[in-house]
Amino acid sequence: MSLDILQMVLVTVLTAATPLILAAIGELVVERSGVLNLGVEGMMVLGAAAGFAVATETGSTLLGALGGAGSGLLLAALFGLLTVGLAANQVAAGLALTILGLGLSGLVGAGYVGMKRDPAPHLHLPGLTDLPGIGHLLFGHDAFVYAALLLVAGTWWFLWRSRAGLSLRAIGDDHTATHALGLKVRRIRFLAVLFGGACAGLAGAYLSLAYTPFWAPAMTAGRGWIALALVVFASWQPLRVAAGALLFGGATVLQLHAQAAGLGLPGQLLSAMPYLATILALVLLSLGRRRGGSPAPAALGRVFAPSR
Amino acid sequence: MDAAPAPPGPREGPTPLFGAYGIVKRFGDFTANDRIDLEIRAGEIHALLGENGAGKSTLMKILYGLLEPTEGVVTHQGDIVRLANPEAARALGIGMVFQHFSLCENLTVAENIALVMPAALTGRALAERIARLGQDYGLHLDPARPVWSLSAGERQRIEIVRCLLQDPKLVILDEPTSVLTPGEAEALFSVLERLRDEGRALLYISHRLDEVRRLCSRATILRAGRVVGSCNPRAETARSLAAMMVGTQVNEVQPRAARRAGAVRLVLDRLSLPAPGLHATPLRDISLSVAGGEILGIAGIAGNGQPELFDALSGESQAPVPEAVRLDGRPVGHLGINARRRLGAGFVPEERNGHAAIPQMSLSDNALLSRHATAPLSRFGLLRRARARELARRVIEAFDVRKAGPDPAAGTLSGGNLQKFVVGREILAEPGILVINQPTWGVDAAAAAQLRQAVLDLAGRGCAVVVISQDLDELFEIADSIAVLHDGLLSPPVPAGATSRAAVGLLMGGAEETGAEAGETPAAPARRALVQVP
Known part of the structure; x- marks a missing residue:
């Protein structure tokens, strides 16, 4: 296999991984603050519809991306109001959010089914992008891919190096103790939920503006759920989330090639391979380092209602 | 808050450092604090005394900005201040x-300390300050250790260091010795005295009267949300202070006149169990025997195998060989908790909420939980709710459980009342063997005395009782003999009359001499006899 074919495969892997990275990093921050938002799929699919609609109306991919992120953020705000503000059950509210998001996306996208757009522009640096073997891999992506990678690094820095990230982790560990210390538990959780929503919306917008530049109902195809699972199996670590997403992307590309090559296996089984491979790899990873009990944020999913 | 009345002028002496005047706090219909006045001066340790539910915690949370008073004002050096949140309180010192x-x-x-420090102070600079302060006050901490790996005493050190790093003018301490060994408490007292001598004010909340009499020069006593008196605790006796707290004379437990030495009813024979979890303690070669009418007290600091020992006795974890646990001569090590209950044993675990009782379930349902195996509470697989309610009613009556409503959820009871219920539930079954872990943890003086009396009376009726407790006063009050559990090893029991608090306290710390923290193998000291050196 020549270097250029290998590069082409790696580029596809990265593009397949990008929506998962975006959505899973957002959810990771939400869960690190102690909130479980199961509505990632709903926010993602609404982001895809709204992003495509805004981009088509304005002709701007950037505005489309912002529209997608904004719609995810609005949906997350509703979730935050219910669960953080009114202390509703997070599991029920999250599942309802997915159904709501699927419904709303159908409404928003109704007039846009079957339309096509040019995909988001790719970076092109004369000289650099044309470098053989690595040029396209390093310098030839659209802005979403670079945003996703920056998001991973930024989230890692935020969680482990910044004071605000420490507060967020502490609140996810024990909201009663941190409340007693005077930390703004509900405010920080609400902000985290909004961030998670914006990330999921952006992930959806990536699907409809760059990955497959059209809108089709339910086009997220369960990626929101995969993102949720990635967070858990990655032990709530941003770098592992990225690794898991890349693995998933890799397995996706591999099984497509396997199907095209006409192996004797049923297509459905091959389609399931990425899911199986990702889960297996991350389970093995999390088995490797078990000492302080579960790596999950201790307050995850627990409702907090302070007296005042 | 601006329209609040000005605080009353100084009553005596200089302006207090902090004052709280006319504090009222209502939660719905319930008045937790009712027109409380409190003045705290620099350079004094001021005790806040009261039973559980007297309103101490509420007042303290108001002073720390966690709760907003319904009425009343807080002053700092005579000026009215508004404590909107703990940050505001910390800013005032x-x-x-x-x-x-x-x-x-x-x-x-x-990281835990950094949470409340200025954002700029992190990493090495913070670690250095923690180390310097630790050296200064003898509060040593390893900044890199995760908290889950630390003992209660070490955790309290973090709290104190975190508090002192902010150079406070007023330090509020809520029941600071409740989880400490006598040695750790001594070390805490010298830190507190030093803080007082530095001119800081300390508000010391406790129901341990000996400590209050030793440390504090002034005490404010709360009862049912009101101030019922203030005094110099050194001029009072522990009895008179307790009487002020509960409003009546405290019943001291009646010692049993004569102790009948019955037949041996409960035996542990060289029981060893591996640690059931990551943070658990293995039990090592534990032997004990308790006769009918006898109360064996097991002392020890939390985390030395108490829950593991309790589980082995109750059948929540099974012994490797049936003969390792014997009830009335029958090997039961392989039997579960219901089978042991059917043989006449009763068990009260340490944790009221979630182990002894389910907080969301009603009292009658909770009565079913531990009695379904032994009482006729079901027929053909169907529950007989009327009988369960009747059983709950009898427990409530016999143990004076205070509650709201006819059959409320267990979680709505105060700690002391729920404890009375879960202990009463077992005692009314008239068990021949009773194992009870931390019978009066976090329970107020009156309820504690009542519970101890009930245990004594039960033993008087021929029951073999094992009491696992961290409270030495309690053990010396009711136990016939005392053994110490340290690091999963049980010392040989000695008659309570032949040992002292100091001797037991040292064994609890795993050493016989003070300052022997390092160097000793943890197993050796607990093997030594407890008999006091004259």
């Missing part, structure tokens, strides 16, 4: 050492 530590278990010591 108010620090707090929480009873239920406000620490995040999965963060490190340094």
